[in-house]
Amino acid sequence: MLFTRCSCVHEYMDVYAEVQSSDPAELINSPFGGRYCGPIPPRRRISLYRAIALSFYTDKNSTTPDIFEGRYAFINETEYEIGQPVIGLPCSYVINFAQKRTGAIxxxxxxxxxxxxxxxxxQFIGKPSQRVRIEFRDFDLFFGGPHCPFDYVRVFDGPDNTSAVIGTYCGQQRNLVLYSSEHYLFIHFSTLQRTANTQNRGFKGIFEFSESFVKLDFIRENDGMHIRGSECDQKILSKKESTGFVYSPNYPFPYIPKVVCRYFVYGMQDAQNLERVKLEFSIFEIPKGEHKDKSESNCTDGYLKVYLKGQEVADAYDKFDHELCGxxxxxxxxxxGPRLVMVFSSGELQGRGFKAKYTFETEYKIPGTAAPDGTCSFTYRSTSRKKGEFNSPRYPSNYPSETNCSYVFLATPNEQVTIVFDHFKVKADGANTTGGAYGASVCFEDWLEMYVLYRDGTxxxxxxxxxxxxPGPVESPRGAVGIRVVLHTDLENVASGFKARYIFETAKSVFGDCGGNFSGEDSGIVTSPNFPANYDGPGKGLASRACNWYITARIGYKILLNFDYFAIEGEPATRGCAAAVMRLWLSPDSDMPPIEMCGEKPAMEHWQYVTQGQTARISFTSADKAIGAQVSQHRFTRVYY
Known part of the structure; x- marks a missing residue:
């Protein structure tokens, strides 16, 4: 058992393993190797030079022979002479390929x-055509944390400790194999001066200088970057929607057998950018090898495994998405997502290898048929799918700034499309939204617009x-081809965006599920369905219920609309009209958008609207999530103009 000097008082053994002289008087100048007492013996010790000293102390008058027992042996020191010693340093060496191509470290x-x-x-020095390989077969250093602040082995990719660092290692390491990029490698082993003793044994491994290791010129400078310490692994980082090529080792010549190279192709992923990786092969030849069962399609010799879901983060290389050969x-x-990884293993047989083009594409995380040019444009056709969801880029995360997205919903001639919003938060930092955030005067930063599309292209x-x-639920009018939704974001700040649903249904009449036509009448009353009882939501399995009223005054008259009662679930300023909405067109034949209304009219307020011409259109639409309210009663009266 290991104790401090103060703990072992009455009986103990001191160990000195760094003794340079056999003179007992020199012990006082030798580094102290530890004091031990108790029942657990010290671990094995090997001298740094040619002597070990053991000092036993007891304050007892008599002792028994079985207090301690050990074994010693004199061993050949040549095993510890790695190369040419550096004068004045007890454990530093220069290893030159001319003296040793392989050996132990x-x-x-x-x-x-x-x-x-x-x-x-x-210090390992090869000739220019060589690389250096180090394999640590046993590695046991004191572990002081992931950054190795105490004892460590630091490996440099070059001739000295000013070269680029491959890595710093401590603790216990398994299968630690490192390669130099060129013909130099430098290793520094450092242990800390401290009072506490450690019992770790250090390391043992082998080194090799060779011209046969993979040449790194297949990693093109403008595309990839060699991962230091690996034989041929490379990392490719996006330069924002950039493109390039990856090659098998030794391309365009046949690849070397028994080589494993990994390719890490990473797109952008931050608050402003999100990309995915597209990989297209133009050359591919990796022999399969013979297999006893001809029905087997597994790659028994060389292969290229492709990982599309970030499996390398969890070191799950057994869960590949594609295994390619032939x-x-x-x-x-x-x-x-933003990561694509390939693992190429050349096996026993040689082949031409592969060449593939990678393309970093902006990843919007929007369901739908994307535009082939990579822009944020998506199409939803009734002939492909009758219902589904769509959302702002990257929802529920914030959408990116300076983006324009288009969503086009196309129905067949006997159908209509309904859109219902379930979440909505679009940035409007500088706007006064107390009365609701509608129109260009309020929504001038980020905004969402909706359009009805017609078959004549208008x-x-x-x-x-x-x-x-x-936005309130919207149902395309009978005869329209569909609806287009547009999201625009400016340069500054962002929000979570929106999530919405669409459904294509059989076309209804021009009046919808209810409604009517008033023409040439002096006055009249329009009420919501079931008024004064609560209105109904859509039937089971339907997305919405819509009522359309068309009012036409005689020539020379306008229409005055007075709202006597109005209560539709929703509140324009705080949540909009997502469940139910009334839209009022005061000039149906012009490009003027409708007035969108929900919430509740205070009893003492007078709501009046006058049309610009002799026509008005009123629509009431409730979504499948509407809970029902009394809605409205309003009177219309003709006025002169």
């Missing part, structure tokens, strides 16, 4: 506990929305 006193306050260096050109693949503007004012 071993820490001082391995496998005994290594000394404290020690600095050892190992001579057929694979189809294009697209990552599910469209009709429905409205502009922002802030928390969700």
């Amino acid at each position: 071993i820490s001082p006193t391995y496998p005994g506990a290594y000394p404290k306050d020690m600095s050892c260096t190992y 001579g057929e050109l694979p189809h294009a693949v697209i990552s599910d 469209d009709r503007f429905l409205g502009r929305y922002c802030s928390l004012t969700a």
Whole structure:
């Protein structure tokens, strides 16, 4: 058992493993190797030089022979002479390929506990066509944390400690294999001066200089970056919607057998950008190898495994999405997120390898048929799918700034499309939204617009929305081809955006589910369905219920609308009219958008509207999430103009 000097008082053993002289008087100048007492013996010790001293102390008058027992042996020191010693340093060496192409690298006193306050260096020098490989087969250093602040092995990709760092290692390491990028490698082994003793044994491994390791020129400078310490792994980072090529090792020549290279292709992912990776092959030849069962399609020799879902983060390389081999050109693949990883293993057989083009595309995370040019444009056709969802880019995360997105919903001639918003938050920091966020005068930063599309190629503007004012449910008119939704964001600040649903249904009459036509009458009353009882929502399985009223005065007259009672669920300023809405067109034949209304009219307020001409149109639409209210009663009267 290991104790401090103060703990072991009556009986103990001191160990000195860094003794340079056999003179007992020199012990006072030798580093102290630890004091031990109790029932647990010290771990194995190997001298740093040619001597070990043990000092036993007891204050008892008599002792028994079984207090301690150990074994010693004199071993050949050549195992610890890694290369040409550096004068004045007890454990630093220069290893030159001319003297040794392969050999062992071993820490001082391995496998005994290594000394404290020690600095050892190992400089490997090959010839220009070579690379250096280090394989640590046993590695046991004191672990002081992930950054190795105490004892460590630091490996440099070059001739000295000013070169780029491959990595810093401590604790226990398994399968630690490192390669230099060129013909130099430098290793620094450092242990901290401290009072507490450690019992770690250090490291042992092998090194090799070779011209046969993968040449790194297949990693094109403008495309990829070699991952230091690996034989041929590379990382490719997006430069924003950039494109380039990846190649098999030694391309365009046949690849080298028994090589494993990994390709990490990473698109942008931050508050402003999100990309996915598209991979298209133009050359592919990786021999499959013979298989006893001809029905088997597995790649028994070389292969290229493709990972599309970020499996490498969890080190789940057994869960690949595609395993490719043979001579057929694979189809294009697209990552599910910003990361795509490939693992190429060459096996025993040689082949031409592969060449593939990667493209970083903006990832909007919007369901629907995307535009082929990569813009934020999506189409939803009734012939493909009758209902579904759509959303702002990256919902529920914030949408990016400086973006324009288009969503087009196309119905067949005997159908209508209904759109219902379930979440809505579009940035309007500088706007006064106390009365609701509608129109260009309020929504001038980020906004959402809706249009009705007609078969002659024209469209009709429905409205502009922002802030928390969700658009009311909208149903395309009979005879229209569909609806277009547009999202615009400016340069500054963002919000969570929107989530909405669409459904294509059989076309209703021009009046919808209810409604009517008033023509040439001097006055009249329009009420919501079931008034004064609550209105109904749509039937089971339907997206909305719509009522359309058309009012036409005689020539020379306008129409005055007075609202006697109005209560529709919703509140324009705080949540909009997402469940139910009344739209009022005061000039149905012009491009003027309708007035969108929900909430409740105070009893003492007078709501009056006058049309611009002799016609008016009123529509009431409730979505499947509406809970029902009394809605409205309003009178219309003709007025002269």
